[in-house]
Amino acid sequence: MNPPPRRIHYLNNGYGARSWLLTTDHKRIAILYLLTITLFFMLGGLFALGIRLELLSPRAWLVQPETYNRMFSLHGIIMVWFFLIPSIPTVFGNFLVPMMVGARDMAFPRLNLASWYVFAVGGLFTILVTLLGGVDTGWTFYTPYSSTYSNSYVLLTATGVFVTGFSSIFTGINFIVTVHTMRAPGMTWFRLPLFVWANYATALILVLATPVLAITLFLIGMERLFGVGVFDPRLGGDPLLFQHLFWFYSHPAVYIMILPGMGVVSELVACFAHRRIFGYRFVAYASLAIALFGFLVWGHHMFVAGMSMYGGLVFSFLSYLVAVPSAIKVFNWTATLYKGSIRLATPMLFAIGFIGLFTIGGMTGLFLAALAVDVHVTDTYFIVAHFHYIMVGGMVMAYMGALHFWWPKMTGKLYPERLAILSAIIVFVGFNLTFFPQFVLGYMGMPRRSIFYPPEYQWLNVMSTAGASILGVGYLFPFLYLFWSLARGAEAGPNPWDARGLEWEFADSPPLPENFAETPVNDREAYAYDLPAREMAPSQALARQNKAVELERKQT
Amino acid sequence: MNGKRHSTIAATALLLGNDAWAAAADRGIQFFPEQASSVARQVDYLFFFLVFICTIVGVGIALALIYFSIRYHHTRAADRGPIRINTLKIEIAWSVIPLAIFMVIFVWAGWLYFHLQQMPTTTALQIYGIGQQWMWTFQHPGGVREINDLHVPIGRDVKMILTSEDVIHSFYIPDFRVKQDVLPDRYTYVWFKATKLGAFHLFCAEYCGTYHSGMRGMVYVMQPDEYQRWLAGREPAGGLAEKGRRLFSQLGCASCHVAGAGVRAPLLQNLYGRQVRLDDGRTITADDPYIRDSILLPQKDVVAGYPPVMPTFRGIVKEDETLALIEYIKTLREAAEGAPR
Amino acid sequence: MSEHIVEPRIYVRVFAALMALLALTIGVSALDLGLFNWVAALTIAVVKASLVTLYFMHARYGSHQVWLVAGMGIVWFLIMVVLTLSDYVARGVIARP
Amino acid sequence: MAHGTNHTPGLLPQFDDLEQQRVSYNLGMWIFLATEVLFFGGIFMGYIVYRMHYGHAWHEASRHLIMPAGAINTIVLLTSSLTMALAVRHSQLGQNRACARLLLVTMGLGIVFMCIKAFEYHHEYEVGNIPGIRFTYAGPDPGQTQLFYVFYFLMTGVHAIHMIIGVCVVAFMALMSRLGRYSPGHHAPIEMTGLYWHFVDIVWIFLFPLLYLMGYPK
Ligand code: HEA
Ligand code: HEA
Ligand code: CUA
Numbered sequence A: 001m002n003p004p005p006r007r008i009h010y011l012n013n014g015y016g017a018r019s020w021l022l023t024t025d026h027k028r029i030a031i032l033y034l035l036t037i038t039l040f041f042m043l044g045g046l047f048a049l050g051i052r053l054e055l056l057s058p059r060a061w062l063v064q065p066e067t068y069n070r071m072f073s074l075h076g077i078i079m080v081w082f083f084l085i086p087s088i089p090t091v092f093g094n095f096l097v098p099m100m101v102g103a104r105d106m107a108f109p110r111l112n113l114a115s116w117y118v119f120a121v122g123g124l125f126t127i128l129v130t131l132l133g134g135v136d137t138g139w140t141f142y143t144p145y146s147s148t149y150s151n152s153y154v155l156l157t158a159t160g161v162f163v164t165g166f167s168s169i170f171t172g173i174n175f176i177v178t179v180h181t182m183r184a185p186g187m188t189w190f191r192l193p194l195f196v197w198a199n200y201a202t203a204l205i206l207v208l209a210t211p212v213l214a215i216t217l218f219l220i221g222m223e224r225l226f227g228v229g230v231f232d233p234r235l236g237g238d239p240l241l242f243q244h245l246f247w248f249y250s251h252p253a254v255y256i257m258i259l260p261g262m263g264v265v266s267e268l269v270a271c272f273a274h275r276r277i278f279g280y281r282f283v284a285y286a287s288l289a290i291a292l293f294g295f296l297v298w299g300h301h302m303f304v305a306g307m308s309m310y311g312g313l314v315f316s317f318l319s320y321l322v323a324v325p326s327a328i329k330v331f332n333w334t335a336t337l338y339k340g341s342i343r344l345a346t347p348m349l350f351a352i353g354f355i356g357l358f359t360i361g362g363m364t365g366l367f368l369a370a371l372a373v374d375v376h377v378t379d380t381y382f383i384v385a386h387f388h389y390i391m392v393g394g395m396v397m398a399y400m401g402a403l404h405f406w407w408p409k410m411t412g413k414l415y416p417e418r419l420a421i422l423s424a425i426i427v428f429v430g431f432n433l434t435f436f437p438q439f440v441l442g443y444m445g446m447p448r449r450s451i452f453y454p455p456e457y458q459w460l461n462v463m464s465t466a467g468a469s470i471l472g473v474g475y476l477f478p479f480l481y482l483f484w485s486l487a488r489g490a491e492a493g494p495n496p497w498d499a500r501g502l503e504w505e506f507a508d509s510p511p512l513p514e515n516f517a518e519t520p521v522n523d524r525e526a527y528a529y530d531l532p533a534r535e536m537a538p539s540q541a542l543a544r545q546n547k548a549v550e551l552e553r554k555q556t
Numbered sequence B: 001m002n003g004k005r006h007s008t009i010a011a012t013a014l015l016l017g018n019d020a021w022a023a024a025a026d027r028g029i030q031f032f033p034e035q036a037s038s039v040a041r042q043v044d045y046l047f048f049f050l051v052f053i054c055t056i057v058g059v060g061i062a063l064a065l066i067y068f069s070i071r072y073h074h075t076r077a078a079d080r081g082p083i084r085i086n087t088l089k090i091e092i093a094w095s096v097i098p099l100a101i102f103m104v105i106f107v108w109a110g111w112l113y114f115h116l117q118q119m120p121t122t123t124a125l126q127i128y129g130i131g132q133q134w135m136w137t138f139q140h141p142g143g144v145r146e147i148n149d150l151h152v153p154i155g156r157d158v159k160m161i162l163t164s165e166d167v168i169h170s171f172y173i174p175d176f177r178v179k180q181d182v183l184p185d186r187y188t189y190v191w192f193k194a195t196k197l198g199a200f201h202l203f204c205a206e207y208c209g210t211y212h213s214g215m216r217g218m219v220y221v222m223q224p225d226e227y228q229r230w231l232a233g234r235e236p237a238g239g240l241a242e243k244g245r246r247l248f249s250q251l252g253c254a255s256c257h258v259a260g261a262g263v264r265a266p267l268l269q270n271l272y273g274r275q276v277r278l279d280d281g282r283t284i285t286a287d288d289p290y291i292r293d294s295i296l297l298p299q300k301d302v303v304a305g306y307p308p309v310m311p312t313f314r315g316i317v318k319e320d321e322t323l324a325l326i327e328y329i330k331t332l333r334e335a336a337e338g339a340p341r
Numbered sequence C: 001m002s003e004h005i006v007e008p009r010i011y012v013r014v015f016a017a018l019m020a021l022l023a024l025t026i027g028v029s030a031l032d033l034g035l036f037n038w039v040a041a042l043t044i045a046v047v048k049a050s051l052v053t054l055y056f057m058h059a060r061y062g063s064h065q066v067w068l069v070a071g072m073g074i075v076w077f078l079i080m081v082v083l084t085l086s087d088y089v090a091r092g093v094i095a096r097p
Numbered sequence D: 001m002a003h004g005t006n007h008t009p010g011l012l013p014q015f016d017d018l019e020q021q022r023v024s025y026n027l028g029m030w031i032f033l034a035t036e037v038l039f040f041g042g043i044f045m046g047y048i049v050y051r052m053h054y055g056h057a058w059h060e061a062s063r064h065l066i067m068p069a070g071a072i073n074t075i076v077l078l079t080s081s082l083t084m085a086l087a088v089r090h091s092q093l094g095q096n097r098a099c100a101r102l103l104l105v106t107m108g109l110g111i112v113f114m115c116i117k118a119f120e121y122h123h124e125y126e127v128g129n130i131p132g133i134r135f136t137y138a139g140p141d142p143g144q145t146q147l148f149y150v151f152y153f154l155m156t157g158v159h160a161i162h163m164i165i166g167v168c169v170v171a172f173m174a175l176m177s178r179l180g181r182y183s184p185g186h187h188a189p190i191e192m193t194g195l196y197w198h199f200v201d202i203v204w205i206f207l208f209p210l211l212y213l214m215g216y217p218k
C-alpha cells in the first residue's frame, strides 16, 4: 500500500511569517488571537500577583502607592479589554462560528484580519504605557481625576483602548453578518448551536456599546489635550455624565464578558451529559434577552454617585429584570444533567465550576442591585469579589473549558487528561480561597483600590494572597501540558468527545483550510445526542485526498 | 509618632502614623462590621435575608449538580429516557419564581434606600465635610474644624453636607452602613444617627489618586454633653459665621448687598429657607446649593426684578470660604435696616 | 437580482423635498414659538433624515434585516437618552427647557 | 482564488454567489452605520444634557455662529447626496463612466463643504472662540459659553473627519469605477460608499438645526 497522502490542514498550509501575518483564514486568525491574549493574560496576571503580594501587609511594604495604583489600573485595563472581552469571541468565536454554521470562512475575512491588527496596535499602546510608567486612573477613568488631575499616561492608555474598540466592532460586524448570511443549507436559526447564539448576542452588544466607549474616551482625550471641560465641573461640565456614558458601555460590556462563556458551557454540558440541552429555545432567547436588557441597567454602578434617588430605583428594578435570563440559563444547564450520561472529563469539570461560581457571582450581583445594601458595599472588596467570581470564576473557567474542549479540534492532539483534571481542581480551590475572603472583607468595609488598610483586615488578605498563588499554579499547569501535547500528544481524530455539531462531525482535526471539503448539509437539530454522530461522507474523504494531492503537487 | 517605624516614605508615615491606627489595632480579628448606627441593623437584616435566600438557591444548585453527576454518571445504569415533564411549565416556573423573589428584594431594598435618602430636618446637627486630595475637613456648626477625624454625639441625627475641592471622593463609615460620593462643585448629603459609643473607621471610598487609601480617619461617637465639652474645648477664634462675616466685607459683597448701595442688589436678611422668585418665572427655595450657586454661578438663578450684574466668585472663594459665607448668610435673621450687623 | 433600481425622477423629487424642508426649518426658526421651535426643528430634521434613509439609502427597498439594524441604532440611542435624562430630570438639574 | 473553487469575477471565495456577497456587504455596512449612530450618539447625549442645563448661555452663543454658512453647507451636502444616489444608480446599471463622473461631482461638493467649514473655523479663530486654542470670550457665563463652543467643535469636527474619510473613499471609488472594476452584479463597494456618504449627510441634517438655528429667534 502507498503511504497515506499527507493530510493538508489549516496549520500546515504554509509556514512562513507571511502565511500567518497575512492570513485571512479565520482559524489562523483565531490562533493569532490566542497567542496575543495569552500574553496579555500573563501580563495582567503578573499585576494581579503584584497586587496580592502588596496586600499581604496593611502598609506599603513592597511598592509605593503610586506603583500600586498603576498596578491595579493596568491589571483591570489589560484583563478587561485585552484579555476577557476578546477571549472567547475572538479565539473560539473566530474559530468556531464559521464552522458551526457550516461556512468556509467569516463573511469578511480581511476585516477579521484587520481586527487582529487593530487589536495588536491597541495592545502595543498599552504595553508602551506599561513600559513608560503606567496609568493610575483605575479601569473606569473617572473624571475629573482622569481628565485633569492624574499625572500618568491617560491619553496613551485611552488611545490604546479606543483603538482596540474598533477591533471589537469589526469582530461584532463579522459575527452578525456571518450568522445571518453564511449558514449552510439546513442550518436554520433554531438549529444553531447555542454557542453561536451566545456569540451573536455578544456581537450585538459589541456593535452597539463599543462606539459609546470610543466617543467617551475621545472626549477624555480632548479634555486632556485642550483643557476643555466636557466632564470637568470647574468648567461647567458634569462628571456624572461621564459615568453615564462610561457605564452605558461598561455594563453591557460585562455581558460581553459572560455571554460567550455561557455559550461554551451550553456546548460542554450537552456534550458531556450526552444529552440535548434542556430548553434550547429558552437558553437561546435568554442570550438575546441579556443582550437587550443589559443596556438598561448601567445606573446601578452609580447608586451613591450623586444620581437621583428616582434614577436609583429605576436602575435597581431593571437590574433585577436582567438577572432573570441568567437564572433561566443556570436552571436549564442543571436540568440538562438530569437523565444524562455524564462524563466528568476536564472540560466538564470547568463547566460545572462555571455554573457554581457564576451562580455565586451572579447572586452577589443581586446584593449589589439591592439599593440599601449597595450603599454599604459599593467600592469595597465586596464588589471586587463579585466581579472576580463572575469574570474569573465564570468566564475564565469557561475559557479554560473551551480551550480543553476544542484543543483537539484546533491542534489535532489530545492533552494528558489526569494532569488536566488536577489543574482544574487546583484552579477551583485556589480561586475560592482567593476571592471568598474578599466578600467578608467587603462587608466589613475595606475599600477597594487601597494599598493601606486597617490591620484588622490583614488575616483575610493573607488568605486571599495565599489563594492567588495556588490559582497562579493552577493556571501555569495548562500552559505546560498543552505545549507538551503539541509535540507528544496522541492523535485526536475528528471527534474525540463523540460530540455533535458540524465542526466535529464534518471536519477533520485540525480542519482543512476551507473547513469542509464540501459544504455540509445540516439535517438535524443541534445537540442530537440521541442519534449517532454523523460520519463524514465518503465523497468528503475523497475530496480531501484529492486536495491533498493537488497541494502536494503544487509544493513540489 | 510610630509612623517612621512602618514606612520609609515620610508622606505615608504622616498619613498613617496617627491615633487611628492604634485605635484600630486593638480590634482584633473580626468577621463582621459593628452595628453602630440606627440604619445598620436594618441594612444587615436585608443582607441576612439575601444571604439566606442565596444560600438556599446556591446550595440547591450545587447539590443538584453533584447528585446528577453521580446518579447519571456514564458508568452507572440509570433511566436515560425522555423527560416527561411539561417543559414550558417548568421554564415559566423558574423564571417567575426567581422574579418574584427578586421583586421582594427590590421593594425591601428600595424602601430602605428611600429611608436613607430622606434627610432629617431641622433638629439634625449639620456638619460640613470637604474632601480634597487626600484629607477630610469637617466643620461643626460653631466653626470648630477638624481634619480627618469626626466627632459626633450619640443618638442625634447628623446631616453631613459634603463637597469636594478637587476630584470625586466618597464619604464612607462602614460601621454606620452609610456612604455618599462627594463631588466637586456640588453638594451631596448623607445622614446617620450613631447608636454606639466608640471609634469607627471613616474611609474615602472613591478612588481619588495616589493616597486615596490614606484619606481616612476615625469617627468618634460621644455622649452629647461630652461632645459639647469637646466643642467648647476647641472653640476657634471666631465661628464659621464670623469668618463669613469677615469675608463678606473683604470680598466686597457688602458694597452691593446693603440698603442704599450704588448697585441695586437684594438684601440677604431672612433669605435662608425663603422662597425666591426668579426672573424666568421659577420659584426656588433658598437652600445651601442655591446660595452657593448665587455666589459661584450668579447668572444661573437671577432674582426677579434685579439686573444680572453680580460677578461670579468662582475661583476666587474656596469651598470652605463658600461654606463660611453661606453660614453667615444663614445668621442674617433679623429684618435689619442697614448693613448687616 | 433582488436589488431595486430607483428612477432618477424619484431622487430628484426627494431632493426637492429636502430643499423645501431646509427652507422651512430656517423659516420656522425665525418665528418665536417658544418650545415649539425645538419641536419643529427636530421634527423637520427627522423627516429629512428619513427621506435620505428611505430613498437615497434604499432602506425602503431593503430587507427586514436592514430595517432591524437601522432601527436598532436609533432605539439604542434613545435608550441612552431616555434613561440618562431620567436621572437628570429627577435630580432637578434640568429645569429650564 | 486559493483553491480555485469559483471563477465568477468579483466573487470572493468565502461566498457561494454574488447575491450572498452583496447581501452580506450591505448588511455589514448597515451594522457599521448603526455603530456610527451610537458613536455620534455619545456626543449628542452630552449636547442634550448641557443644552437643557445651560439653555440661556447656549442660546446666546449659538447666535454667534455664521448661520448662512451652515445653511449653504446643508444645501451643498444634500446636493452631494443626490449626486451620490445617482452615481450608485449608474453603477447598478453598469454605466461605469457616468458613475465615475458623478462620484467626482460628489467629491467636489464634499470639498466645497470642507472649504466652507474651514472658513468658519478660521472665523472662529479670528474672533477667539476656539476653546483650548484661542478663547478670548469675555461676556457673561464664560464657562457655559465655552462649553457650547466645545460641543460645536467636537460635533462639527468629528463630522468633518468623517467627511475627509468620505472624500478619500469617494475619490478612490471614482477611480475604480473609471477603471471598470464594477458590473451590475458586482458593485457592492460603490453602494457601501453611498450608504456611508448619506449617513454623514444625515448627521449634518441634525447638526445644522441643533448648532446653528437654536439661537433664533432672539
Ligand atoms: C462578567 C461580568 C459581570 C456580570 C455577568 C455581572 C452580572 C451582574 N452584576 Fe455585576 N459587576 C461586574 C461584572 C459583572 N457583573 C463588574 C466588573 C463590576 C464592577 C465594576 C467596577 O466598579 O469596577 C460589577 C458591579 C456591579 C454592580 C455595581 C456595584 C457598585 O459598584 O456599587 C452591580 C449593582 O447592581 C452589579 C450587579 C450585577 C447583577 C444584578 C448581575 C446579574 O446579571 C447577575 C445575574 C445572575 C444570577 C442572579 C445568578 C444565577 C441566578 C440564579 C441561580 C437564580 C436564582 C437566584 C435567586 C432566586 C436568588 N454588578
Ligand atoms: C477581567 C478579568 C480579570 C481577571 C482574569 C482578574 C484576575 C485576578 N484579579 Fe483582578 N481585577 C479586574 C479584572 C480581572 N482580574 C478588574 C476589572 C479589577 C478592577 C481594577 C480597578 O479597580 O480599576 C480588578 C482588581 C483586582 C483587585 C483589587 C485591587 C484593588 O482594588 O486594590 C485584586 C485584589 O486582589 C485582584 C486580584 C486578581 C487575582 C488574584 C486574579 C487572578 O485570577 C489572576 C490569576 C492569574 C495569574 C496568577 C497569572 C497566571 C500566569 C502565570 C502563572 C504565568 C506567570 C507569568 C509569566 C511566566 C510571565 N484584581
Ligand atoms: Cu478621596 Cu479616595
Ligand SMILES: [Cu+2]
Pocket: A250, A251, A254, A297, A298, A300, A301
Ligand atoms: Cu453592571
